[in-house]
Structures are given as structure tokens and as C-alpha cells.
Amino acid sequence: MSRFDKHSLLSDWRQRALSFEQEIGKAVIGLDHAIHQITLAVFSRGHVMLEGDVGVGKTTLLRAVARGLGGAYERIEGTIDLMPNDLVYHTYINEVGKPQVDPGPILKHGEQLSVFFFNEVNRARPQVHSLLLRIMAERSISAFNREYFFPYLQVFADRNRVEKEETFEIPSAARDRFLMELHIETPQDPALRRALMFDPRFHDTDRLIEGVQPGVLPYRDIVDIARVIQAEIKASDALQQYALDLWQATRTPQDYGIKIDGVDMRQLILAGASPRGMSMMMRAARVSAWLNDRTALIPEDIRQVFVDTTAHRVFFNPVYELRRTDLVGELMNGILQRVAAP
16 A cells, blocks of 8 residues: 555544544533543554443443444443353353353454443452453453454443442553543533533433444454554654653652652652553554644654553552552653653
């Protein structure tokens, strides 16, 4: 494919991506940032963790995303008695009184599965997390003496942050597999709150989803387009050094003059962002540049994705981990303010 053909292809898909965001915006309001970041994740081929209070629109958002992508959508609820095999198959007594085994939510659609939503993933046991990790990392699973592949699959998970009883913290290895962690909040705009409360249109979720044009982004083609984006968007030497400095600042923030009141910065960090995490950050930054019709990265592209792709990959020493919600925001903002951009 010539460079001209690639430019034309990427231009056409950029318009599709913008249309995709507009379509998702028909189903949810006040979530523009989340919609945009999920669009970045779609073209970065990365999985996404959602975190937020109950009833803020996470499921509606993902149903709209699934419809906009086409392909099959499956959802499972995390419970304390959920076992790994529940994702793969389920057994029951059929109508003639004989045991029967049917494919579970991961297998039932085969390669057509494009969105898998694991609701309240921290209610599930670590054994389930391990299987989910395999699916996310390899987009494959072994079952019934054969290997199943899911080349178009993106996993979205929701972590319950309100109730802590009978929950299991997501291990660091699993969290590092998520390209992004997005915080879904209730809109602060009074007009949006009024609409959510009093406009009957937002009380009928099924009707909202039906209003989203299906298959705006043909899910089977996104993998190839994603490769072209990564190959065509360039990063200068100065931009690469900026990204490397941001990475190092997640590991030794004190070296960059970053301070947080009441915190010994030399003792704060247990582990900084991983190499995989920073490469994912760069993937998302390239998609950001592409969506803004640029062929080269600028610092703003990295700043657009830095917090959502990096904050969940930085781990604090136990004495500070209980204050994570407050400290991680200050740390990320401090890094962006203190690390010099080219």
C-alpha cells in the first residue's frame, strides 16, 4: 500500500471514529471524556477498566460501544461463587432429562465476540481473575481439547468501589493488562443532572441503545487499521525523551522535585509503571495524534492519555496504599507539571 493510499485510508477511518463518538453520545450524556478515551482504546487494541459509583451509566456506555462496533457482546456478573469454568461452559439438564454442556459467554460466539464486559470483577475469586488475565493477554483460551481464538476481542471490566465485603483486590499483573482505568462520575453540570433525572428518554436504556447506529466501526477491520496507525504516526527524539522522563518520574518522583504534603517521596513508590504499560501509553498517544489529524506526536498527545494509562500501574508502599485515591492524583499531576516537555 502506497503512502497516499494509507493517508486516504486513515482519513476515512478518522471520520468513522468521530462518527462513532457521536453515536455513543446519543446514549449517554456527561461522559465525553470516557467516550473519547474508549475510542482511543478501541484503536489501540487495549482493554479498559471502569470504576465508578452504582448507576452512573457504565453498562449503558458499554452496550452503546458494543453496538457501535458490531460483533457479539457478552456480559457476566462477578460473584463470590463464580468459578473459571462459568466463563467457558455451563451444564444443565435438558428437556429430555439428560445432562448437557453448552458453551459459556466466552465461547458461544467464537471469533465474532468483540466486547466482553465483566461487571464487578472484584467480586470474583482470584482463580477467575487468572483466567481473565489469560484471555486478555492472549485473546485465546483452551477448552474441549482445542484452542479458541478471539482476534477482535476487547475486555471491559467494572470494579465496585462502594462495597468492600466479599471482594478480592485485582492483582497487579491483571491491572497491568488494562490499557486504561477510567473513572465514571455523575455529571457535575446541573442541566445534565436535570436531564438524567427528569427526561424520560434517559429512563429507557434499551431504546437509547437502539438509537445508536450499529457497526459504525466494523470490528473485523479495526485490527488492521490499528497497525497502520502505529506505523504511520512518528515520534521525534525529543518526544521520546519526554516519554522516558515521564516513565522514570513514576519510579523516582523525588528526582524531579515532586512533593506531596505529608509524604516521604523516597518511600512512596513500591513499583513504577512497567515497560508494557509505557508502550501501551505510546500506542494510545499515537491514536490521539491520528484523531487530531497529525502524523507526528506532540506532548499534548501524551498528556491526553498519561493519567488514564499510567496511574493504575504505579503501586505504593503499604503505608500509603490506603490513601491511594487521594495520593495518585497528586502524583500524576505533579509529574505532568514537573517533567519538562519539549
